[in-house]
Every structure is written in structure tokens, then in C-alpha cells.
Amino acid sequence: MIPLIDEDACTGCKKCMEVCPPLAITQEEGKARIEREFCEECGFCAAACPVHAIDMPFPKSGASPSG
């Protein structure tokens, strides 16, 4: 899934831009922005973000716990 950026949390430090293999992250008004066309959903940006402003949601089943 394409990374989701929490714009309130993003400090504009550009760490994500530095690790993005296809250079698919730009900055607009001091916030990281993903170019969807080039994003390969690798998750490097989420791992590099020092303030955890990037989330890559992982699918859950929604099944209720047993017992």
C-alpha cells in the first residue's frame, strides 16, 4: 500500500527523501509528498521517519478473536 503521511507530524526533515530508491518523495510546503506513479511501496520511508509520520497499513482480516 502507498505510504500515508501524517502532515501534522511531518517535520520536513527530508530523511524519507534520502532513502527513497526511486526518488518518489518530494516536498511541498515543508511536508513530504509521495509521487504515486513512482512509489514502489518498499516501506523504506516509513522505517526512516524519525517522528513516525509515515504509516504503511498492513491488511488485517477483521475476524474476531476466538474464545
Add this chain to the structure above:
Amino acid sequence: MDYPHIFSPGRIGRLTAKNRIKYAATETNFNTQDGFVTEREIAYLSAQAKGGAGIVTTQGAYPDVLGEGKGFRGTMSIAEDRFIPGLSRLAGAIKAEGALSALQILHCGREGGVDLGYCLMPSVVPQRLSYFKPPREITPAEIRRAVKEHAAAARRAVAAGFDIIELSGIVGYLISTFISRYTNKRQGEYGGETIRERCRLMVEILGAVKAEVGDRVPVGIRLCGAEILEDRGGNTVDESVESFAIAEEAGADYVSVTVGWHESSISVITRDVPMGHWLWVAEAVKKAVNVPVMMAFRLFLPHIPEAAIAGGAIDFWEMCRPMIADPDLPLKAADGRVSEIIPCIACNLCFSRLYYHQPIMCTVRPSLGHEGEEEWGYHGFTRPKRRKRIGIVGGGPAGLQFAAVAARKGHEVTLWEKEASLGGAALLAARIDEGDDELLRPVKYLEGECLKAGVAIEIERECTEATLAAAGLDAVAIACGAGFAQFPSVSSLNPFEIIAKGKKPGRAALIIGGDGVGLATAVYLLRQGDYNLTIVERSGRLGRDVSPFYLWRYLKLFRERGVALLTKAEATPGPGSTVYISTPKGESVIEVDDIIVAIRQTPEDIGREFSKWVPEVYVLGDAKRPRRLHNAIHDGYRLGLQL
């Protein structure tokens, strides 16, 4: 039949597999975070079974409710009965295609607890790799619980309809951490100086699982035959080999031999390791046991396992990566169509994505993970509404992949390549380092696909306005690759001139640009001779786009050869042979014989002139934006699907 030994039936316990090929357990991150099997996983393993393997193994399912044994976010669970229906569908999908289905039970131990703040180990040995969780010592009560959980998991696997149960004790997983002297420092129970004492957990789990499933279901185990942890006080190879004999005594119906831990200090599965390199380990195990012996690990081409089976080194050929790249590998090998196999290039893109909690991807097979989605064309492409006349400018991986798909769909396709050989930038990449000639395999494969599909390939033919005017195209795809930036006002070299044209820079050379292309150029030069290199990279990171499986080797080489690596750095020309370098630490001047500009670029308006001649213009691969091989191939494939 080219491979009579591979395609002879093989016994596993009381079962007979139709051939000696086993798709080995492979994590995918395709399943849900709460452990349920997904449609995506089912379609993927169904494709693996359809491809002709005698045995198809599931990924390792974790057996505990807490997820202490869970290594990856999308790993499937076998910890509770509510997971049985999904697992049952998986077993059914494998068996419906005529393969034996094996369910692997995997407690990841030192590599577990992916969603927790800790992992379990026999003794606390600090982690070396940042992905893994801080270890906590497993208590005797937890050990007893783990044994019971493995047995309960085996019961569920049988209930789900699997034919074979497999246990895994490799690379840092729970069983292996008990077996290895490196990670098992326990005094008394489950620890000890002898390999037999350290194998106690493995023996108890095997015993409990065998007691649970009885004689009707074979139980195998994957163990490490050579840990390559000598520098950390790991087991000797003799001890590791003995662990297989102990597993056989404990009731294992087959053994699978693996090599290396995830924290071993040498390469085990990268291209620099020649194919077949690790067969000596399997051979040593084979001499120590009487049950069938299997192995994966760089056995990419069928003639290698064929000889190994014939020579008695192994009984079964296991594969993960080669069959990720092409699930139909067994069928193609059986038909003698080896050149049609989509070739794994050991880039480990699949593997590295797991560590970032992402589903696996494959450089050479864009349809990976989309086998169940008709529009991805894994089981055949849908014909387009209108047959188009398509031209492709450039015969690198992007152009070739696009050509192959477009022609297979029924379009009329012509491809122009101005150089004498197809391959584009892959031809350069293939000359960098030991084993990189394997990067020519996908080029060869794609050329074959193009020819089979009827693409007209014109070599040494530059596409000019006249070509376009004469061709009467409906669509053109520009896949001519990227060029290189120029260093202002002085003469410089670029990687193409050096690697393809053989120009030799002077001994003191400055490489501007530290992404994959700059680093590859440095590796190429260092392999050629004695160079005094400086690499200048504008960002804070070297090798941003290089696979971590290869980057560490390159950086090690640079350290050994004294390469100056400067990040957040800029180079500007100075008088004579000098260059000013500015970094956050200050300015300096260096003298160089040559400047190599390894920054790729492509004109913004690259498609504009073409639109005068052709209604539809597409740009793909490095021509669109300079990136990596997988981007080129995926760009080509996706455009092919679209048209």
C-alpha cells in the same frame, strides 16, 4: 528427457512425489497481520503447484497464540483452530494441481516477535541486525509449552488436509538457537557442551509431532548444515552434520540442508556465490543419514541438481527464489525449455522487502502476488480490443519486456536498438562484479519471448524521424535509457564510456554520484586494477537504491581499498587538475587524473518530438526516470498490460 533424475518419482515416508522438485517454504507477507491465509497466498501457491513441482511447501506458519514465533508481519498462523479453514483451502489448492502439500511449522525464535517488543531465545545473545527484537531468555515452562504448541500445530495441519509436516530449525529460528553453541549458553536442561544436549528441544518437538500425527503423515525438518558462525563461536560443520543424524533418530522422515544464518559474515545466496557452491554441505549430510536429503541454495539451473541427484549428493531439489521468479520452472525443465524459464538473478528484492513489512516483489516477474488477478495476465493475457502497430525505441529490459507482452497480446510490434546488442544498461551491470554475468539471463530470456511472440527486432538501427514517418505507428514507447550529466566546463568520463567503451581513467579518479551507478562504477574499477577513488554524493546516503544484500559487500570492498566516501558533498572544478570538494565538515581541494560523472539524467520533454509522428507516446524505464532493473521490467510489463 534432459533431466531423468529430477523427473523420477521420489519417496517421502510412505508417500511418493511425482518428481524431485520441492517448492520450499517462502515467506511472502501476503497474509493478514492477524494470521489468516489470504486469496493472494492461495492463488500464489496454486500457481506453484500448477507449475509442476512434486511437493509444494507453505510458508512457515507460527504455532503460538502470542506471536513470539512470528517473524514477518504477514505470516500465517496455525496457533488456533480458527485458522484451519483457511489452511484447508491452501492445502486443497496445492493438491488440486497434483502436488503433495507440505505445511511448515515455524517458530522464529531469535527472529520472532515481529509485532511484540521482544523475542525468545535459550540465552540472551544481543541482536546484530536491527530488524530483530531484543531477546529474552525462554523459561523451562515456556519450552514445554513450545513443544506442545508444535504438536497442536501438527494436528491442525493434518486436520486441514496437508500431506506432509515440516519443521524448521535454521538461520536463527527457535530450534536452531538451541542447537547452536553461539546462542545456547544454557547450563543443564536443553543446553550443554555436546551437540546432542543442544539438540534436545529439536528431538522433543520432533517426538511430540510424530506422536501426534503417527505414521500416516511424514514429518521432515530443515536444519543448518554449516552455520558460518565460526567468528561468533557457532557450531562446527561436524556438529551441524551430526544434528541431522540426531533428527533422523528422532523420527525425521526427510531432512533439508541449509547454509548460513541471517547474521553470517559472508555471502551465502548472492550472485558472487557460484551455483552449486554449497552442495558439499548436503553431501556431508547425505553420508550421515539414511532418509531423503534436500537442498535449495543457489541451485538455479536444472543441470546442477540433476548432476547432484545422479551423484548421490541430494535426493530432492528445493527452490525458493527460482520458483518465485518462475513457478512454471519444473514444467519448462521437464519439456527441455530451459531458455523459457524466467531467470532469478539473486537480487534478493523479494527477501529485502520482507524486512520492511512489505509483500514480496520480483524483479523479473512483475505478476508475483497477482496470480489470482486476471488483469495481471499470469495465466494468459486478454486480447486488446484493437490490434495496434507499436514501435519501441530501445532494446533494454524495459523495451524488451514491453515488446514481449504487447506482442503476446496480439499487437504488431517493432523494436529498434541502436547498439549492436540488446540489453541496454543491463549489459553494463553484467560487467561489474563476480557473478554479475547472470544479469544477462533476463535479457536473453526476454529476447526469446519477443521472438516467440513475433516482435520484429532491428539491431543497430537508430529510430529517426524517417523511421517513425515510414512506420505508420499507432503507439511508440520510448525506452532508450538515461544519459549522464556533464560536469561544468571540464572534460569528464561517464560509466558508459568506461564500462562499455573501455576508456580507462587515470589512477586518481573522482566519481560524482553515489547511488547504485556510482558505486557500481567504483566496484568495476577496483576489480580492474589499483585505483585511488573518491566518491562524492550530494545526499546523506550512499547506495540509496542498492540492495542491502549487495551494498554491504561493496562498502566492505571500499573500506579495504581505501576509497574516500563523501556524503552531503559537492564537487566543483578548480584550476588544472584540481577539484574543490565541499562537505558539512568544510572545504578541501583534491588533485585527480579524471572525473567520472555517474549521475544519470533524462530530458524532461523526451516524448515531445515523437508526438508529431505518433498519436500515442509512452516513456518507460530509465528514460522515464533513471532507476533500477526491476523498475524497467515492471514499467514495461505494466505498459504491456495497459495497451
